[in-house]
Amino acid sequence: MNAELQPSTMAPHRPSRSPGAEAEASALPPARELESAVEATDFSFWYGSNQALDSISLTVPARKVTALIGPSGCGKSTFLRSINRMNDLIPGIRHEGDITLHGDSVYRNDRDVVQLRKSVGMVFQKSNPFPKSIYQNVAYGPKVNRLVRGRAEMDELVERSLRRAALWDEVKDRLDSSALGLSGGQQQRLCIARALAVSPEVILMDEPASALDPVATQKIEELIYELKHEYTILIVTHNMQQAARVSDYTAFFYMGRLIEMGRTQQLFTNPHEEQTEAYITGRFG
Amino acid sequence: MANPADGGLMARLLPSRSKGNVQDQFYRLALLLFGVSIPLLFLFIVLRIGTEAWPAMEAFGWGFITGTEWNPVLREFGALPFIFGTVVSSVLALMIALPLSVGLAIFLTELAPRWLAAPIAFATELLAAIPSVVYGLWGIFVLVPWLRFTIQEPLSRHFGDVIPIFEGPAYGFSMMAGAVILSIMIIPFISAVTREVLTAVPRDQREAALALGATRWEMTWQVALPYALPGIIGGAILGLGRALGETMAITMVIGNRPDIAASLFAPGYTMASVLANEFAEATGALYLSALMEIALILFGITIVVNIFAQLLVWRVAKRGGR
């Protein structure tokens, strides 16, 4: 990448290149030993008669970045969308087993799905801002969840969310113009800001950078690196380098099964399973 | 801009100079003729009606539009009662039909299970296939008596003295009956368009709202409906346009009396109705010309409504940033 292309606001280091990050990574304990945010137990999922997930048991540690990798159609998105019950909209679905958020079942009968989705934010593959102003996009979540009182408080929350999504400086003078006038990368960061505005604990990201150019992708990756101090992040990616760069833990899915999960560094350098190795070395997938 | 897609309107419209493909040239020429013939036809109609209406315009001037007396025998030609009847009945019809249609469309696309939605949608669409005259007959034998005895008489008795739109005797045949029958006739159009635009709201927009903790209700009202708004406005105007021009059914129930009354229970008369009723029997050049001028006004109103609608749709679309 050309050095002149990089805006000056960009941090001088990329996460994986910083010596601090490497040291931190090698010091990571196995995921099961950490406080867990999301935990799946023997979770299986069907679209009609088509089984998409088969007995997934997986611990997502709190305030870490966990990457889901695996070939197309292996169930990564399905798993992600099972956590905030986004799949509920699809007719004919069925599941077995359970997923918990801080030990509390996501699927128990009296679960308030609205509340659940407030605690589990989601960023989609294609940025999907509302055709409204930048301000209104960020304010939407707080508004429907009645999180703030009055304009001043909302202004403050919008600014804070946009700052956290590293977008504030670029949009502060045009908050009232349409979000659709932003670039693809800016739109995606706006969607992240929008998700942050309702103060979720977990953020699910389904290939958040797959439609973006390298510069915009790098910004998103840096943002993820910043956000993990406060949020639990679960990210689906097709880009192995990206998984290696941004995540602390990586889970490898294959044909609806969880093949292996471990510290990212270990999984990429020394996978336990042959299938994992075949996938990350590019022998299939 | 050097965009090959719009590389010169002329280049695309005119037959290409490459001699290679005669068939292609012929094809383009034929399409060009079809394309041009529509504006020409439009122009021809306006000109023709305009010439026919000219004697009346010369004779009455603006008095034609502001005049409230219509008495062909005394050669009094004031068209305001018809303009009033057409505009009021259509606007009332839209006010009744729009909420019902949008509600129906929301129910069908967002709430109803498929086994229920499909037959209801089909039945609604069938409404559009019923001939106008059949609506009229149903209006005479079912709607008008029902309105008269169940709605108008009690309202007139209790509120007639205080609320002008409910005053006077309940005839049944009235502005209200006209508006109601028009509204039933335009519901299929508005609800079909609304249903279509609601289904076309991208899934990612709905998911964005739900993922932020919106309920389905909030998602529908705050995200899906605003997204679909330009289309819904388009549908509403389509319905209004149809109501303005509708002739047979409303002629059969509105009472056909050229009066301007505040009461919804009083009979009225529309432009389309007077044309249908009096054209065949119009005697004398001036009488005919006066009817032609009414046709011209009706035509003008429909065009203004459609232009206004288009502007509205553009504005809403622009505000949304689309």
Ligand SMILES: Nc1ncnc2c1ncn2[C@@H]1O[C@H](COP(=O)(O)OP(=O)(O)OP(=O)(O)O)[C@@H](O)[C@H]1O
């Ligand atoms: N709405 C749906 N209805 C029926 N089957 C579906 C639906 N969504 C996904 N599936 C099926 O479930 C399986 C898993 O799909 P999923 O989208 O979770 O894969 P993925 O790992 O996210 O793939 P990709 O990397 O291509 O996004 C696939 O076989 C897919 O065809």
Ligand SMILES: [Mg+2]
């Ligand atoms: Mg996917």
